Amino acid sequence: MPSAPTSALSRRALRVARRRRVRARITATLAVASGIALGGVLTSGAAAVAAELPIVDAAVAPTLQEVADDAQATVDAAHAALAAADALTAEVAQSGLEVEGVVEVDTDELHTALEELDDAEGVQLLREMEAVEVIDDHVDDVTTETADLRARFDLARQQKAEAEAAAAAAQAEAEAAAALAAANTPDGARATAAHLAATQYGWGSDQFQCLNSLWQKESDWNYQAVNPSSGATGIPQSLPGDKMAAAGPDWQTNATTQIRWGLDYIARAYGTPCAAWAHSQATDWY
Known part of the structure; x- marks a missing residue:
């Protein structure tokens, strides 16, 4: 897949760093509250943690929800990216235009990454944070490919419109010349x-x-x-x-x-x- 733009890479790095900081905060808080070590990563959802560790600091619950909401937003963005890519691929195919380069967006890896989450949503996504980060990466790739295909498709449409306009102008010029020649007799x-x-x-x-x-x-x-x-x-x-x-x-x-x-x-x-x-x-x- 093509490399994501620098801005996209920067945004991705910020998201990953933010998640890691939040996860580390949650892990440390849980460890202090329960007296156990969780290995530095989340191993269960917010609801399960709350049930198993009722003495958890109240500050942890909102943080858990923040991470879950962020994960859900990533999954939603993935579905939106797939829909946009599939719609554009179909539009290009139906147009019949000669578009330079690959004429469909590769969404296989993103589909596979989403399937690994099954129907997880909300705090359940906390158990699959690494999978969420993989999805985030693939969303960037699919979005970049979609934008590239859109640019090439728009260029092909512009070139077709210009060719049609030129043909119409040539036809009009020929008709005008024929009319002039006829009137000049x-x-x-x-x-x-x-x-x-x-x-x-x-x-x-x-x-x-x-x-x-x-x-x-x-x-x-x-x-x-x-x-x-x-x-x-x-x-x-x-x-x-x-x-x-x-x-x-x-x-x-x-x-x-x-x-x-x-x-x-x-x-x-x-x-x-x-x-x-x-x-x-x-x-x-x-």
């Missing part, structure tokens, strides 16, 4: 213009016929069209071309941006496409 530009004219300006098919004639004359609906003499640019033949930047920074490569600018220009300057077309027929420009 003459037929695609016409369809885009008809949709925007109807939804944003309320211009129906009659107005679109005028718009179609106007921009067919100006540019053949070619977003790359440039008038060699005037420098007018794009589908609406903006002069200069960079005026269309008001509709978007991609005005040089996006027919839709040019169309948005052109429709706005017609609405502001002429009111309708048919009015702009009439002006173009009369003056050869609009």
Whole structure:
């Protein structure tokens, strides 16, 4: 099993030292009260001691209970550590993710140590203090392994989420590129213009016929069209071309941006496409 972190080792050492001091105090008190030596370790539970040695100092009983409560807390922590480890192991297995390293927490030694205590609880645990200390060690090991697996599992989930986000972004970019390519054809530009004219300006098919004639004359609906003499640019033949930047920074490569600018220009300057077309027929420009 992996070594416990330094902080965990320190906590473990403090717990062990504390238990040994408490046990030594209890043993010394019992020895004085009973006139017998108990070999430096507890050999029976608090209830049994009280029954066999009724003259025990009253200060011993609370100390015995303190040790028993501490032991019970260790056993409870062991069950909690096992539950957390088992739940995480199952979660990792069900996820189907590729997690680096071992994908389950080794809980065999902790299970075995707990089984040695059978169903002991409360002051009965005083008889099994060495087993409790073994359990304490294994709890630290299982907790450390669980934390390590959780970190690796979280990393795998993060990497999966990032990969999915990247794939989604790539898909969206591909779809946007396909849509742009479609809109940049003459037929695609016409369809885009008809949709925007109807939804944003309320211009129906009659107005679109005028718009179609106007921009067919100006540019053949070619977003790359440039008038060699005037420098007018794009589908609406903006002069200069960079005026269309008001509709978007991609005005040089996006027919839709040019169309948005052109429709706005017609609405502001002429009111309708048919009015702009009439002006173009009369003056050869609009």
